[in-house]
Amino acid sequence: MTVAPLRQAALPTARAIRWVPLVGVSALVLLVLLVARTSQRPVDLVLAVASAALACAVVGALHDPAALLLAAAPVSVMRRRLLRLTLVLLPALVVWGVLASVSHASPGATSPGPLLALAAAGVAVAVWTPAEPGVLVGASVPVVWFALDMTVPGSGLLSDAAGWWRTAPQAVVAVALVALLAGRRR
Amino acid sequence: MSAVARALPRTRPRARTRAVVRSLALAESRRMLRNPVLWACTGLSVWMMWSVVPTPDEWPGASYEEMATCAVPLLFAVSVVAAVSFNRERLDVAADAPVTEVQRCVGRWVGALPLLAVAAGYAALLAWRQRDLGGLWLGTEPGRTTEALFTAGELVQPVVLALLAVSTGAALGRRLPLVSALPLLFVLWFLVAFYWLFGAAAVVPLSILQVQPVRVFAGTPYADPLRFPSQWLLEAPGEFSEQWSRVVVSAGLSWWHAVWLLGLSALWGAVTVPRGRARRWLVAAGSVLAVVGVVAQYWVLP
Numbered sequence: 001m002t003v004a005p006l007r008q009a010a011l012p013t014a015r016a017i018r019w020v021p022l023v024g025v026s027a028l029v030l031l032v033l034l035v036a037r038t039s040q041r042p043v044d045l046v047l048a049v050a051s052a053a054l055a056c057a058v059v060g061a062l063h064d065p066a067a068l069l070l071a072a073a074p075v076s077v078m079r080r081r082l083l084r085l086t087l088v089l090l091p092a093l094v095v096w097g098v099l100a101s102v103s104h105a106s107p108g109a110t111s112p113g114p115l116l117a118l119a120a121a122g123v124a125v126a127v128w129t130p131a132e133p134g135v136l137v138g139a140s141v142p143v144v145w146f147a148l149d150m151t152v153p154g155s156g157l158l159s160d161a162a163g164w165w166r167t168a169p170q171a172v173v174a175v176a177l178v179a180l181l182a183g184r185r186r
Numbered sequence: 187m188s189a190v191a192r193a194l195p196r197t198r199p200r201a202r203t204r205a206v207v208r209s210l211a212l213a214e215s216r217r218m219l220r221n222p223v224l225w226a227c228t229g230l231s232v233w234m235m236w237s238v239v240p241t242p243d244e245w246p247g248a249s250y251e252e253m254a255t256c257a258v259p260l261l262f263a264v265s266v267v268a269a270v271s272f273n274r275e276r277l278d279v280a281a282d283a284p285v286t287e288v289q290r291c292v293g294r295w296v297g298a299l300p301l302l303a304v305a306a307g308y309a310a311l312l313a314w315r316q317r318d319l320g321g322l323w324l325g326t327e328p329g330r331t332t333e334a335l336f337t338a339g340e341l342v343q344p345v346v347l348a349l350l351a352v353s354t355g356a357a358l359g360r361r362l363p364l365v366s367a368l369p370l371l372f373v374l375w376f377l378v379a380f381y382w383l384f385g386a387a388a389v390v391p392l393s394i395l396q397v398q399p400v401r402v403f404a405g406t407p408y409a410d411p412l413r414f415p416s417q418w419l420l421e422a423p424g425e426f427s428e429q430w431s432r433v434v435v436s437a438g439l440s441w442w443h444a445v446w447l448l449g450l451s452a453l454w455g456a457v458t459v460p461r462g463r464a465r466r467w468l469v470a471a472g473s474v475l476a477v478v479g480v481v482a483q484y485w486v487l488p
Contacts, residue, residue, distance in 0.1 A: 018363070020362060020366055020370075021362075021366045021370055025370060028373050028374060029377070032383060035383055035384065035386075036383045039382065039383055039385060039386055041382050041426065049372075049376045049377060052372065053369045053372055053373035053376075056368060056369035057366075057369040060366055060368065060369060063363060063366075065363075136364055139365045139368055139369070147230075147259075
């Protein structure tokens with residue numbers, strides 16, 4: 001019943017999505033990874049930055065300038081969000097695969113888990129934040145979480161929590177999915 | 187009987203234009219300086235700078251190099267704050283609004299100048315901190331110093347980078363929604379922090395954040411370091427280098443790098459101004475500065 005309108009909306013939605021962030025982030029990281037191949041230096045951290053930036057771009061794709069206009073359409077906001085996320089997440093994962101294959105990072109750093117964890121957390125925050133700054137706040141989550149992970153010193157709960165997107169991505173995705181299910185009518 | 191609205195004069199007195207720009211600049215700078223992201227990231231940069239203390243078992247020159255990268259959170263924040271300001275220009279304004287787009291653009295640019303003052307304050311603190319520590323360590327025995335200080339060119343770099351951060355943030359904020367500009371600014375500034383990726387001689391002049399010293403071949407791994415000139419700072423063969431290297435800090439390289447950054451700033455700045463003479467002038471000046479800066483850096487590269 002609801003798949004058909006979404007299928008019809010896929011192409012116009014894909015055209016309406018701003019692809020500049022995803023393309024720009026991918027190009028910048030790819031350029032840096034190609035430069036890194038000449039220097040034989042560790043690039044795990046570059047991939048960590050890439051996962052945060054790609055997650056940020058994925059959440060940012062929820063920004064719909066026509067949201068108010070489409071509010072009256074018989075397709076729920078959450079379904080429209082899922083359509084946008086599907087359209088952006090698939091290319092983002094392809095980009096991630098390309099970046100991982102180009103880099104000579106350690107096997108643990110090439111897993112897409114951290115990317116999915118940061119994106120899921122950002123989407124959950126975007127859904128639960130009031131409409132106006134929601135997407136912007138959600139898109140800031142991957143950046144802020146990454147920055148906290150880089151800066152919180154020592155060991156302890158705060159330090160562990162700052163690294164959960166890397167160390168326990170499945171748990172983060174699960175919690176974010178529960179939050180999304182709980183907020184499916186928002 | 188009909189009332190006829192009088193058209194606004196196309197040219198306005200210069201004094202009134204200045205007053206409008208001054209008011210806009212004051213309002214913009216007040217809003218920029220009140221942004222908490224700026225002060226949170228400035229605090230982070232200062233904390234990172236303070237936590238750099240040279241230790242005997244550090245990677246040779248690690249503290250010297252790390253000090254240069256501590257400015258990255260501040261630069262990211264400057265970009266974000268500028269992007270937020272210029273993003274407001276995306277709201278449609280009536281074509282015959284009493285303040286033209288050029289005046290609004292100049293007002294925002296002048297309003298962003300205090301951000302450069304914040305960066306200058308950070309650079310001054312950096313210089314003071316290095317002297318407070320008694321200098322940083324460079325090189326390995328027998329060619330080593332424990333009193334290395336940033337040259338003036340290296341200290342100027344955070345200020346010029348702040349100008350580049352303003353122009354980059356302004357360009358992206360002016361042309362894209364904030365949710366699109368944010369990931370680009372993030373990835374840009376955090377990738378430039380990986381300075382070791384841009385350490386090869388072919389790439390050093392094109393880097394954004396230039397971290398010195400530069401390594402120059404001094405001898406094979408079997409060379410006797412005691413036979414090198416005594417004034418040379420040296421780096422021993424190690425994990426990432428299979429040779430004895432001479433460690434060189436070039437003031438000329440820093441200054442020409444600042445010229446390259448000024449060129450990039452002008453090119454990004456051209457994206458923020460409306461089409462016309464100002465944009466053409468900025469593109470021309472930026473291109474010339476960038477090319478001169480890069481060529482001169484290759485010229486003076488040790």
